[in-house]
Amino acid sequence: MFGIETTTYKTLGTKYMTLGYGHLLESGVVAINRSLFWPGLFITLHLSQVRPVHENVWGDKELFWIGQSIAGNENYEFNDYWAAAVGQLTPDSQRTAFKSRELCSTHPGHISSDTDELMWVNSGLQTCRQAQTYETDFEVYNATLGFDDKYQLKEYYESTLKIESALIPPDSLYWVDYLDTPREPRQGFIKQYNCAAYWWCAYDTIGGSEFPEHQGKIFNFSVEDIVLFDYVGAVYVGDN
Secondary structure, three states, rough: OOOOOOHHHHOOEEEEEEEOOOOOOOOOOOOOOOHHHHHHHHHHHHHHHHHHHOOOOOOOOHHHHHHHHHHHOOOOOOOOOOOOOOOEEEEEEEEEOOOOOOEEEEEEEEOOOOOOEEEOOOOEEEEEEOOOEEHHHOOOOOOOOOOOOHHHHHHHHHEEOOOEEEEEOOOOOOOOOOOOOOOOOOOOOOOOOOOHHHHHEEOOOOOOOHOOOOOEEEEEEOOHHHHHHHHHHHHOOOOO
């Protein structure tokens, strides 16, 4: 109709459409060739002003690709990896009773599925942007993160994020609760009280399962990359 291509299964078959996923695209990273995708951008802008639409998405995240689909241009692509937690892995010595590896952070990020390199990090480069919550976290929620007093927790919150690894957990579609591994995480991301509840722990396997679909992926960055991340983080936080 009107020369617009009909929407296909590429759009209608996404997990956002078929399984009710709340998130599919993180709009912190969108690369657009304006000469090819300009009409769809106008639809994206219009959708962002339609109340029934914008109330059912988180910000503008899904509107970029939905706008293109409505415009009849489905030549967009997603990075193959889901979002990762970015920071430092919890030391194995603290998780000797667990099969799963853990990485807790307030910072989601994306790993390039072409190069396995860190492509983007959300929420700046301070360990906790809600550092003013340190006292409540320590004294009310007992969310001490292993520190001896609240001022150590405050210092940690205000420090530069240390990026050594990234962990992409299993698909959020899966929830595994095995009776023989009651202490293992049941899902890939689990919210914690710290940092105004922006603190999420990610796990590379759930429920103690060995099924492939219950496994995530860990990326350990090179020394050269870590030095670069440290430098950029220090500049961002002002600790240089």
